[in-house]
Amino acid sequence: MSDVYKGYRGEALALLKAQGVRVWSDADVTTTRGQFTGIILPRSETADDKHIVLKLRNGYNVGITVNTVTGIKEIGYREAHYKIPEKEFPYDPRKPRVKLLGTGGTIASRLDYRTGAVIPAFTPGELYGSVPELADICNLETEKLYGVFSENMGPEQWVGTANAIGREIEKGVQGIVIGHGTDTMHHTAAILSFMVQNSPVPIVMVGSQRSSDRPSSDAALNLIDATKTAAESDIAEVMVCMFGPTSDQYDLLHRGTRVRKMHSSYRSTFRTIGDIPIAMVSRNKIITLRDDYKRRRSDKNVIINTNYEEKVSIVYYYPNMKPDIIDSLIDNGYKGIIIAGTGLGHVNKPLYPALRRAQEKGIAMYMTVQTLWGYVQMFVYDTGRDIMELGVVPGANMLPEVAYVKLGWALGQSSDLIKVKEIMLTPIAGEITEREPHNGYLIYQGGIPEVERFVSSYWK
Numbered sequence: 001m002s003d004v005y006k007g008y009r010g011e012a013l014a015l016l017k018a019q020g021v022r023v024w025s026d027a028d029v030t031t032t033r034g035q036f037t038g039i040i041l042p043r044s045e046t047a048d049d050k051h052i053v054l055k056l057r058n059g060y061n062v063g064i065t066v067n068t069v070t071g072i073k074e075i076g077y078r079e080a081h082y083k084i085p086e087k088e089f090p091y092d093p094r095k096p097r098v099k100l101l102g103t104g105g106t107i108a109s110r111l112d113y114r115t116g117a118v119i120p121a122f123t124p125g126e127l128y129g130s131v132p133e134l135a136d137i138c139n140l141e142t143e144k145l146y147g148v149f150s151e152n153m154g155p156e157q158w159v160g161t162a163n164a165i166g167r168e169i170e171k172g173v174q175g176i177v178i179g180h181g182t183d184t185m186h187h188t189a190a191i192l193s194f195m196v197q198n199s200p201v202p203i204v205m206v207g208s209q210r211s212s213d214r215p216s217s218d219a220a221l222n223l224i225d226a227t228k229t230a231a232e233s234d235i236a237e238v239m240v241c242m243f244g245p246t247s248d249q250y251d252l253l254h255r256g257t258r259v260r261k262m263h264s265s266y267r268s269t270f271r272t273i274g275d276i277p278i279a280m281v282s283r284n285k286i287i288t289l290r291d292d293y294k295r296r297r298s299d300k301n302v303i304i305n306t307n308y309e310e311k312v313s314i315v316y317y318y319p320n321m322k323p324d325i326i327d328s329l330i331d332n333g334y335k336g337i338i339i340a341g342t343g344l345g346h347v348n349k350p351l352y353p354a355l356r357r358a359q360e361k362g363i364a365m366y367m368t369v370q371t372l373w374g375y376v377q378m379f380v381y382d383t384g385r386d387i388m389e390l391g392v393v394p395g396a397n398m399l400p401e402v403a404y405v406k407l408g409w410a411l412g413q414s415s416d417l418i419k420v421k422e423i424m425l426t427p428i429a430g431e432i433t434e435r436e437p438h439n440g441y442l443i444y445q446g447g448i449p450e451v452e453r454f455v456s457s458y459w460k
C-alpha cells in the first residue's frame with residue numbers, strides 16, 4: 001500500500017489509483033447522489049474498503065460509497081499539518097498570572113491521521129501556541145493534568161483537579177482556566193463548586209464543541225474569553241465560559257452549579273438553568289448580568305475539601321420502571337440515590353416497597369425533577385407525600401447532576417443522614433435558589449439580552 005493512499009484498500013484504493021487522486025488532495029467527487037468537494041482523508045487501519053472519506057469545506061467529514069462515484073478529480077494538493085509548535089509565551093511583568101489546567105476534550109483535540117478520528121492531542125502549550133491573542137491578556141502557565149474525553153472524568157480526576165487548583169491559588173495566580181470536554185463539564189463544574197470553596201480568584205471552565213482544525217471551531221473564542229475572565233474579572237466563582245448566541249459574538253459565564261449542556265452539537269450548548277447567567281464576556285468587555293456573585297480577593301484562603309463517597313447513583317425515572325432497578329442499587333451497597341422524577345417529583349407505586357427497603361438500609365435518597373426548570377414540590381399530590389414518607393427528601397431546584405455530585409460530596413463529609421441532609425439542603429454555591437427569575441426561562445434561554453430589550457418594549 002503506497003503512502004499517498006494511506007489506509008485505502010480494495011475497491012476504494014482501486015478507484016483512487018485509477019484516477020490518480022491522492023490522500024490529502026482537494027478533490028471534486030461526482031456521485032449518483034450529487035457533487036462533493038473536499039479533502040480526501042486517510043482511512044483507519046480497521047475501516048472497510050468500500051468508502052472514501054472526504055472532509056467537506058464546512059468541516060464535516062462524509063463517507064462516500066465507492067459504487068456511487070461516477071467521477072473523481074484532483075483539483076489541488078496540500079499535505080495537512082496539524083502539529084502546532086509549542087510557543088514560548090512572552091512574559092510581561094505588568095500582566096496578571098493565569099494558570100491553564102488541561103484535562104482533555106475537543107478543545108485539546110485534533111484530527112488523528114491514522115484513524116481519521118478526533119483524539120486528544122494538543123498539549124496546553126500547543127493550545128496557546130495556536131491562539132497568540134492570549135499573550136495580550138496575561139502571562140499564561142499551562143499544565144496537562146489529564147488527556148481524556150470528558151466521559152472519562154470521575155472522582156479521581158475531580159479530586160486531582162481540585163487539589164491542583166488549591167496548589168495554584170497557594171502559588172498566587174490571579175485566575176485559573178480549566179480546559180475540559182463539554183459532555184460532562186457541568187458535572188465537573190458542580191463538584192468543583194463544592195470541593196473548592198471560598199476561592200479568592202475566578203475558576204473558569206472552558207471547552208469547545210468543534211475542534212480547532214475546523215473552520216467553525218469555537219475553541220479560540222472560548223479560550224480567549226475564559227482567559228480574559230480568569231485574568232480580569234472580579235467574579236471569584238467556579239464558572240463555565242462557553243458560546244452565548246449561535247454566532248461568534250460573546251461567551252456567557254454560567255455559575256458552576258446552575259449550568260448544563262443542552263444541545264449535542266450547537267456551539268451555544270451551555271445554558272444556565274433555573275436562573276440567568278452571571279455575565280457576558282467578549283474580547284473587549286465583561287458585562288455582569290447580576291451582582292450576587294462572590295468577589296475577587298487578594299488573600300489565599302481557599303478551602304479544598306475533596307472527601308467523596310463514590311457509591312452514589314442517579315436514577316432517571318421512566319414509566320413502567322420496575323423496583324429491581326432500586327433493588328440492585330441496594331444489593332450493590334450504594335449509599336446514596338438521586339431520583340430524577342417526573343413533574344413535581346414523582347415515581348410509580350411499584351417502586352414503593354424497594355424505596356422502603358432502601359430507607360431501612362439507611363440509603364440517602366433525594367428527589368430532583370426531570371423538567372430541569374422549577375422546584376420539586378411533593379406536597380401537591382398524594383404520590384409526593386407517599387414518596388417522602390419512604391425517606392425520599394425533596395431536593396428543591398437542584399439540577400439532577402448537581403444533586404448527584406453533591407450527594408457524593410455530602411456522604412464524603414459524614415455518614416450521619418441528618419448531617420448529610422443539612423449539607424444537601426443548605427446552598428453552598430447557588431445550587432439551590434430561593435426563586436427562579438421570570439425572565440430566566442423565556443428570555444435568557446437564548447442567552448441574548450438584546451432579545452429581552454426587544455420583548456420588553458412590547459410590555460410597557
Ligand code: ASP
Nearest residue numbers: 105106149150181182183
Ligand atoms: N466528547 C467530548 C468530550 O466531552 C466533547 C467535547 O469536548 O466537546 O470530551
